[in-house]
Amino acid sequence: MPILALAWKSLLNRRFxxxxxxxSIALSVTLLIGVERLRTEARTSFANTISGTDLIVGARSGxxxxxxxxxxxxxxxxxxxxxxxxxAIATQPKVAWSVxxxxxxxxxxxxxxxxxxxxxxxxxxxxxxxLEFAQGHAFxxxxxxxxxxxxxxxxxxxLGDSIVLAHGADDVSFTRHEDKPFRIAGILRRSGTPxxxxxxxxxxxxxxxxxxxxxxxxxxxxxxxxEQARAMNLRPKAITxxxxxxxxxxxxxxxxxVVNDYRNEPLTAIxxxxxxxxxxxxxxxxxxxxxxxxxxxxVVGLFGMLTALLTSxxxxxxxxxxxxxxxxxxxxVFALVMGEATVLTLLGVVVGLALLYGLLLIGQPLIESxxxxxxxxxxxxxxxxxxxxxxxxxxxxxxxxxxxxxxxxSLADGLSLRV
Amino acid sequence: xxxxxxxxxxRWDAGGPAVLALDALAIATGERIFxxxxxxxxxxxxxxxxxxxxxxxxxxxxxxxxRLDRLGSIERDHFRAHHIGYIFQMxxxxxxxxxxENVALPCxxxxxxxxxxxxxxxxxxxxxxxxxxxxDMAHPGLLHRPVTALSVGQQQxxxxxxxxxxxxxxxxADEPTxxxxxxxxxxxxxxxFDECRQAQSTLVFVSHDAALEPLFDRSVNLARINRALAxxxxxxxx
Numbered sequence: 036m037p038i039l040a041l042a043w044k045s046l047l048n049r050r051f052x053x054x055x056x057x058x059s060i061a062l063s064v065t066l067l068i069g070v071e072r073l074r075t076e077a078r079t080s081f082a083n084t085i086s087g088t089d090l091i092v093g094a095r096s097g098x099x100x101x102x103x104x105x106x107x108x109x110x111x112x113x114x115x116x117x118x119x120x121x122x123a124i125a126t127q128p129k130v131a132w133s134v135x136x137x138x139x140x141x142x143x144x145x146x147x148x149x150x151x152x153x154x155x156x157x158x159x160x161x162x163x164x165x166l167e168f169a170q171g172h173a174f175x176x177x178x179x180x181x182x183x184x185x186x187x188x189x190x191x192x193x194l195g196d197s198i199v200l201a202h203g204a205d206d207v208s209f210t211r212h213e214d215k216p217f218r219i220a221g222i223l224r225r226s227g228t229p230x231x232x233x234x235x236x237x238x239x240x241x242x243x244x245x246x247x248x249x250x251x252x253x254x255x256x257x258x259x260x261x262e263q264a265r266a267m268n269l270r271p272k273a274i275t276x277x278x279x280x281x282x283x284x285x286x287x288x289x290x291x292x293v294v295n296d297y298r299n300e301p302l303t304a305i306x307x308x309x310x311x312x313x314x315x316x317x318x319x320x321x322x323x324x325x326x327x328x329x330x331x332x333x334v335v336g337l338f339g340m341l342t343a344l345l346t347s348x349x350x351x352x353x354x355x356x357x358x359x360x361x362x363x364x365x366x367x368v369f370a371l372v373m374g375e376a377t378v379l380t381l382l383g384v385v386v387g388l389a390l391l392y393g394l395l396l397i398g399q400p401l402i403e404s405x406x407x408x409x410x411x412x413x414x415x416x417x418x419x420x421x422x423x424x425x426x427x428x429x430x431x432x433x434x435x436x437x438x439x440x441x442x443x444x445s446l447a448d449g450l451s452l453r454v
Numbered sequence: 455x456x457x458x459x460x461x462x463x464x465r466w467d468a469g470g471p472a473v474l475a476l477d478a479l480a481i482a483t484g485e486r487i488f489x490x491x492x493x494x495x496x497x498x499x500x501x502x503x504x505x506x507x508x509x510x511x512x513x514x515x516x517x518x519x520x521r522l523d524r525l526g527s528i529e530r531d532h533f534r535a536h537h538i539g540y541i542f543q544m545x546x547x548x549x550x551x552x553x554x555e556n557v558a559l560p561c562x563x564x565x566x567x568x569x570x571x572x573x574x575x576x577x578x579x580x581x582x583x584x585x586x587x588x589x590d591m592a593h594p595g596l597l598h599r600p601v602t603a604l605s606v607g608q609q610q611x612x613x614x615x616x617x618x619x620x621x622x623x624x625x626x627a628d629e630p631t632x633x634x635x636x637x638x639x640x641x642x643x644x645x646x647f648d649e650c651r652q653a654q655s656t657l658v659f660v661s662h663d664a665a666l667e668p669l670f671d672r673s674v675n676l677a678r679i680n681r682a683l684a685x686x687x688x689x690x691x692x
Contacts, residue, residue: 045550
């Protein structure tokens with residue numbers, strides 16, 4: 036213990052360089068734990084992109100592909116599901132609810148999702164959070180549209196504005212549905228899910244837009260006015276995918292088999308959670324790279340301490356000889372330098388954590404509103420604790436280098452004063 | 455005898471030349487002995503041996519009845535902590551400790567000296583101040599000054615107080631006055647004598663300055679009794 040008191044006083048004596056060393060360790064710890072927390076939250080948020088949905092049904096394809104187009108609206112469906120097949124699945128006795136999704140149109144780079152008002156009721160994310168309307172309401176009229184938060188933000192739309200949808204994912208002028216403009220009836224609150232980047236209209240609206248179209252292009256010479264379209268039969272012939280909720284989760288695999296074995300049409304049903312984790316394992320490489328980089332930053336921080344301690348040793352050989360003269364063993368000299376390294380690392384970790392929590396408290400509302408990513412400001416997780424332990428251990432190992440050198444020096448110098 | 459050296463040969467390296475070879479050197483309890491010799495006469499080797507930092511390759515080094523040459527390095531470190539006060543030529547003080555902390559430092563490493571100090575005073579701080587007072591260093595203006603702000607002479611007196619802390623049996627002073635001017639030299643030595651008498655410590659005082667010799671009970675010229683030097687000269691002659 037007395038040696039630790041000496042180590043502390045010695046550090047105080049060199050408080051400027053000591054503070055710099057602590058700061059460099061602290062910043063690296065902030066980065067390491069910050070990256071770890073962001074990465075965990077991003078993964079959880081990703082895994083929670085869609086919840087409460089037991090199965091996603093689409094045309095036969097791979098689970099990741101189906102997930103990509105049905106939930107993330109990336110890429111296109113290989114095929115559609117006929118309305119009859121969808122009805123056959125939706126009326127299964129174990130199915131509690133189902134929401135059809137029809138993709139294919141877009142608005143200035145944002146995908147248009149044709150669906151039913153049930154979508155806003157049943158689409159859940161982050162375990163149990165539902166979609167909320169920031170303004171307005173779900174579509175009531177045929178030509179009503181509901182915007183995701185990011186669509187409204189980035190295009191500067193407000194309730195009541197009129198928008199024109201385009202055919203296909205590309206926004207090319209000659210494939211616009213200019214004859215049938217939509218009115219913005221609702222804007223959703225930000226959720227951090229692909230919903231933010233979608234324009235929602237009713238399934239009937241999708242049909243209405245395409246009544247005078249055929250094979251991806253307007254039928255020449257045929258033009259049906261919006262008001263005329265209202266009177267037509269707007270029952271969809273096909274949809275792209277469907278979200279399905281079951282009465283009991285126990286039936287999940289059973290219903291999945293029914294869908295996969297459906298005779299009239301080749302279909303696929305996937306469990307969103309499983310597909311999400313498959314997808315994450317593909318894109319998770321980037322987050323690992325991020326963690327590795329921050330681990331190296333910690334190593335650099337500790338090397339700063341190594342340099343500071345090693346350079347101080349030569350000017351401290353006199354101090355070592357004095358300590359030896361009053362009865363200190365070389366082991367005490369080792370413990371003195373080791374004590375300093377330990378104090379520096381410990382302080383670095385504590386200051387780093389304090390910095391991180393400060394930043395989190397300030398940044399949390401910003402990150403949530405901007406990216407829809409909620410970062411909990413809680414106690415360090417077990418994994419973070421492990422990382423912190425590893426930093427301390429690494430500090431110990433790095434500290435043992437100058438400590439051993441001091442030990443050797445004091446053994447060689449004995450009581451001779453080298454100035 | 456406090457110190458008894460017989461037929462001792464010491465080399466810094468096992469295969470290297472002998473730097474110190476003494477047939478016999480005995481120092482009695484309470485004696486104030488002046489060890490004189492030019493640089494290279496083996497002074498620092500002798501002090502290292504007496505302080506138990508090194509051991510001889512041959513012969514006996516007995517201090518306070520203990521054969522230092524037969525003790526392990528940890529035991530010798532303990533022995534030094536318990537029984538020896540050491541004063542360097544200069545730069546004696548740990549810069550980041552206060553004057554009182556510097557004086558009390560030996561008690562951090564030796565319970566024995568701590569206990570002895572606490573017999574005299576209630577606390578270590580009190581005992582440190584008491585010793586500093588004896589050495590005329592306990593002015594309120596001085597006590598709280600950082601040790602790096604002290605003059606060389608003041609630093610040496612603080613070093614003496616530290617060496618005396620906990621009344622060790624032996625005080626070793628390695629050219630403690632060489633950085634002082636002539637009139638301060640004598641007063642410092644007289645202070646040291648007084649304190650050694652009170653603590654009943656034996657004083658081993660090393661210096662190349664023959665002018666100090668008359669102040670001491672006895673003087674030993676290391677250049678004359680170190681046979682390693684004679685041999686070296688003899689080798690040069692042939």
